Amino acid sequence: MEVMEEDKPWALISKVGEQGYIEDVTDIMKQHFQIICHRDFLQNPSLHGPKIQAVFVWNTRPAIKPSLLTLLPALKVVANGGVGIDHLDVPYISSLGVKVTNTPGVVSDATADIALGLLLASARKIVEGHQISVDPKTTHIPQCLMGVEVTGSTLGIIGMGDIGHKIAQRGKAFDMKILYHNRKRRSVEDEQAVGASYCESMDDLLRSSDFVMLAVNLTPETSGLISHRELTLMKPTATLINISRGLVVDQDALVKALQCGSIRAAALDVTHPEPLPSTCLAPCVFKPNNNMFIASQNSPSGFKDFTLVMPAVAVGNVGQLAVDLIVSTLNMNRVGYLHTDCLIPMAGNNPYPTCKEDAEELHTAAEVYTAVELKLAVLQIRAPIVQNKSKKFRQLLMSWIKASGFSRTVVLSSSHAYQRDDQQLQSTPLRYLVTPGLQKVSEDSLKELGWREMERMSAFPGVTDSSTEPQLYIPGGGITKGLYTDSCAEDVPLAVLLIFCSEGDNIPDAFTLVNHLNDWLHLLDNSSQEPNKWKIPTSWSLLFGSGIPPALF
Numbered sequence: 001m002e003v004m005e006e007d008k009p010w011a012l013i014s015k016v017g018e019q020g021y022i023e024d025v026t027d028i029m030k031q032h033f034q035i036i037c038h039r040d041f042l043q044n045p046s047l048h049g050p051k052i053q054a055v056f057v058w059n060t061r062p063a064i065k066p067s068l069l070t071l072l073p074a075l076k077v078v079a080n081g082g083v084g085i086d087h088l089d090v091p092y093i094s095s096l097g098v099k100v101t102n103t104p105g106v107v108s109d110a111t112a113d114i115a116l117g118l119l120l121a122s123a124r125k126i127v128e129g130h131q132i133s134v135d136p137k138t139t140h141i142p143q144c145l146m147g148v149e150v151t152g153s154t155l156g157i158i159g160m161g162d163i164g165h166k167i168a169q170r171g172k173a174f175d176m177k178i179l180y181h182n183r184k185r186r187s188v189e190d191e192q193a194v195g196a197s198y199c200e201s202m203d204d205l206l207r208s209s210d211f212v213m214l215a216v217n218l219t220p221e222t223s224g225l226i227s228h229r230e231l232t233l234m235k236p237t238a239t240l241i242n243i244s245r246g247l248v249v250d251q252d253a254l255v256k257a258l259q260c261g262s263i264r265a266a267a268l269d270v271t272h273p274e275p276l277p278s279t280c281l282a283p284c285v286f287k288p289n290n291n292m293f294i295a296s297q298n299s300p301s302g303f304k305d306f307t308l309v310m311p312a313v314a315v316g317n318v319g320q321l322a323v324d325l326i327v328s329t330l331n332m333n334r335v336g337y338l339h340t341d342c343l344i345p346m347a348g349n350n351p352y353p354t355c356k357e358d359a360e361e362l363h364t365a366a367e368v369y370t371a372v373e374l375k376l377a378v379l380q381i382r383a384p385i386v387q388n389k390s391k392k393f394r395q396l397l398m399s400w401i402k403a404s405g406f407s408r409t410v411v412l413s414s415s416h417a418y419q420r421d422d423q424q425l426q427s428t429p430l431r432y433l434v435t436p437g438l439q440k441v442s443e444d445s446l447k448e449l450g451w452r453e454m455e456r457m458s459a460f461p462g463v464t465d466s467s468t469e470p471q472l473y474i475p476g477g478g479i480t481k482g483l484y485t486d487s488c489a490e491d492v493p494l495a496v497l498l499i500f501c502s503e504g505d506n507i508p509d510a511f512t513l514v515n516h517l518n519d520w521l522h523l524l525d526n527s528s529q530e531p532n533k534w535k536i537p538t539s540w541s542l543l544f545g546s547g548i549p550p551a552l553f
Helices: 023-029 038-043 045-051 090-095 108-123 126-134 162-173 188-194 202-208 228-233 251-260 315-330 390-404 436-449 480-489 507-521
Strands: 010-013 034-037 052-057 077-080 099-101 154-158 177-181 196-198 211-214 239-242 265-268 293-295 307-311 333-338 347-349 362-364 366-371 376-381 408-416 430-434 494-501
Touching: 010 023, 010 038, 034 038, 038 045, 045 052, 090 099, 108 126, 108 162, 108 211, 108 239, 108 265, 154 162, 154 202, 162 177, 162 188, 177 202, 188 196, 202 228, 228 251, 251 265, 251 293, 307 315, 307 507, 315 376, 315 408, 315 494, 315 507, 362 366, 390 480, 408 480, 408 507, 430 436, 430 507, 436 494, 436 507, 480 494, 494 507
Parallel strands: 010 034, 010 052, 052 077, 077 099, 154 177, 154 211, 177 196, 211 239, 239 265, 307 376, 307 408, 408 494
Antiparallel strands: 293 333, 333 366, 347 362, 366 376, 430 494
16 A cells, blocks of 8 residues: 555655765655655754654764754664664664664675675786776786785684675685684584684784785774784785774774785775875775885885895805995894795894894894985895796895885896906906986986996807897896896886906905995995995804804794
């Protein structure tokens, strides 16, 4: 039986249209209610207020404040369109004799789909790939977009309610290992249905998960649930995904964690506020893969506009020796290290001790040092690259360099002296290479220095073949050529300084190379090229090392 218009109860809604109800929905509501928009209601609240028995809340609007409730003496129900009711003061509303309703289960499948969509997009860098593909400046597809594996990885779900359980169902379909943390453990049947294992401690879940999924309600207990401490417990290769509420995550701590590489990425369906200011992270942000760098507590907030100096593991270890001199002389601060399976794992005592306590510090295979006043960062690599992982290491380096915002990168390297051609034998043993991106800004200074560019050589010396272009050869140079080629392709400002040398006592070569670098960067105030102007690290006097670091135990 059709209800007469005058017999329908009155209901207050936010608005119709953008950021409000779509017309199809209001057409259905009008079959049961006489509806009035909030703006129209405020024009004459004394007329409409006594008639309104229901308020429909959508996207937290209209805001249910005491000032509004006092205008609605006949109100019977506040109906929230969604599961979360953290924006409603339920005890106060209930004290007025008004019921509060929500819609549990209605969007559980849709929310779980979004959760898996964010996980897949962050893992496989779908957003970044799309941005590159539609960018008119794109000339090639960089190899750093490979992403990380989802199948077989560990998904940790914090909040195993209806939505969390549906997320677990989808994770199981990807052969993921499912961990979960909840206020109450679910039944054995529920766990077995999705292959989930219960973690009584949230810390254990954070340490073990490749993807951490937040699916909790916002309560006083869950506000700020994930902050600096929790983020540091996560793997540096892990991704945080938030589909609950923005306030569940300490946003400043998250930004810091992403900037310093404490975690790999964050995929956010919710933030606080929404939308975020243009100067902050945007929803659905996927942090570039700079997860190799693990920052220490004294790390700067970023490396934007810093110069990065790094060695290539090459003949005679000249690059590493030169970097030793820079770090020791400038008394640079260690601000982090690289976490990667591409380098042979090594550990030892501090190579640059200034006191007995410093000497017992544990140092690893690849560490980052800074001299903030010089806007200088140095990466020291002390271990060889694992066989067959050179390409992966180059890709990770390129990703970190680009994400960190270095203004330029300088690679210190070396090449076998005995493989020089006749032309190279008759000149200085020092050479340089510079990418087009750096050539534009450094051309004048390089010309003033009178440096000699690394020659391209024929594949068959002495044979002239117009169909074959000369090639770049750096025998014994490790990843030098590959890193230079990658930087040219990805328009990264990079220079290579190298010296031809032989295996043996390469300390004189290190002094020659670092003085060559100083001519350009002016790292020392004193322009003298005397070797003793560079401070030799204590570790150089320990031919067979300094013993086993106690910190290992």
